[in-house]
Amino acid sequence: MLLARNRPWRNVPKRSEAGPLRCVFIITSMPVGGAETLLVNMMRKMNPSVIRPQVICLKEPGPLGESIADEFPVHSNLLSGKFDLRILPRLAKLLHRIRADVVVTVGAGDKMFWGRLAAHVAGVPVITSALHSTGWPDGVGKLNRTLTGVTDGFIAVADSHGEFLHEFERFPKSKVHVIRNGVDCTRFAPDAKAREEVRRELGLAAETPLLGIVAALRSEKNHSMLVRVAAKVRGTHPDAHWLIVGDGPERPGIESLAKELEIADRIHMLGTRHDTPRLVAALDIFTLCSLNEASPVSILEALACEVPVIATDVGSIKESVINAETGWMVESEDLDAMVDQVNQLLSRPSERQAMGAAGRALVQQTGSLDSMVAGYTQLAIELYDARVRQAASAKVIAEERVLNVKSQA
Secondary structure, three states: OHHHOOOOOOOOOOHHHHOOEEEEEEEOOOOOOHHHHHHHHHHHHOOOOOEEEEEEEOOOOHHHHHHOOOOOOEEOOOOOOOOOOOHHHHHHHHHHHOOOOEEEEEOOOHHHHHHHHHHHHHOOOEEEEEOOOOOOOOOOHHHHHOOHHHOOEEEEOOHHHHHHHHHOOOOOHHHEEEOOOOEOOOOOOOOHHHHHHHHHHOOOOOOOOEEEEEOOOOHHHOHHHHHHHHHHHOOOOOOOEEEEEOOOOOHHHHHHHHHHOOOHHHEEEEEOOOOHHHHHHOOOEEEEOOOOOOOOHHHHHHHHOOOOEEEEOOOOHHHOOOEOOOEEEEOOOOHHHHHHHHHHHHOOHHHHHHHHHHHHHHHHHHOEHHHHHHHHHHHHHHHHHHHHHHHHHHHHHHHHHHHHHHHHO
C-alpha cells in the first residue's frame, strides 16, 4: 500500500541552503471566523526570512482570503464538490509547483484528508494538521486516521485538547504538539472610546448594556440558544442589546427565531466586520453557547479587551473562562443557567470590571500571539530539520547497499 511505504522524498536541502521555509496552510475557505482570523494574524507576524506563508483554500477564498491576497499568495477553487476526486492530482500538482516545504491543514474534514494525502503524493517534507475544535462537525473520523502514518505532527490548542487528540482521536503522543492560541493584546485592549462610538452608531444610549458574540453563523456555534437567552433576559433587563458579529448559513434561521420571539429589535446582526477589536471592546459581556470548541480565539480576544465571558463548558474553554475569576461557565445547552448568569453579571458592574481585568492578565500571561507564532515557527523548523537528517541517513544507507552489491559482484 502507498501509505505503508516511505514517503517519496524529493531532495530536502538544509535550511541554510534552502532559504525561508515555504509554509502552506490548507483550509476550506476563509470567512470571518475565529480560526481564520487567527491564521491571518499569525501569518502577518511570521518572520519572512524564516517562514514564508501562503494559503490554499479548497473552495472560495472568502472575505479574509480576498483581503490578504495582496500580502500573501492565496490559491483557491480547487474543489468543485464533496466527491470531486480530481482534487488529489490538482492539489498535489500545485504543492509540487510551489515547492512547499511545510503543509499545515487547518481543521478536520476534507481539507485535513486531501491536504495531507496530496502533500504526501507531492513529497512535501513536513506534513502537519492543526485542529481547532473537538467533536462534530470537526471530528477526525476513520478516513482521516488512515493518514496518521504520513503526518509528522498534530497541533492542539490547549493542554486538555492535546490530551483529547491522544486519548480519544488516538494520535501518537509523540506527534501531538500543544501550541496555545494567541491574541495580539495591542489590538485587543480596553477602549472606552469604542464603547461610546459603537453604541452611538447603533442608535443606543451611552449606558445601554451590550452583550455579544463573534463567530461564524454555523450550527455548532448554537446562536439559537443565544437568541433564546436574549428573549428571557429582556424580562429583567429590558434595555439590554446584543451584537452578533459574523456570517454563515445559519443567518436566516437566527433572524427568523429573533422575530418569532419578538426580540429582533434588541439583536443587531452585523455580519462580516473588519473592526472586531472595537466591537468586542464595546461589550459589557461576551457570550458563547457553542456545542463544541477547543480553545476559541474569540474568548481570548474578549478577555484581552477586559470583557468577562459567559460560555458553555465545552472543549478547553475552562482553561480561559475561570468561574468567578474571568467569567462563568454553564453546562452545554443549559438555557436557564446561562440566563441566570447573564442577569447576575449585568447587575454587578464592579464584578464585571474585576473579571475583565483578571481576564486580560491571564491572556497576557498564557496566550499571546507572539508565543503562538514562535510555537509554529519552531515546530516547522524542528520537523524540517528532522526530515533533512532522515533524508541524509536514507541516502547513506542506499549508497552502502550499492557498495555492498558491487563488492559481492
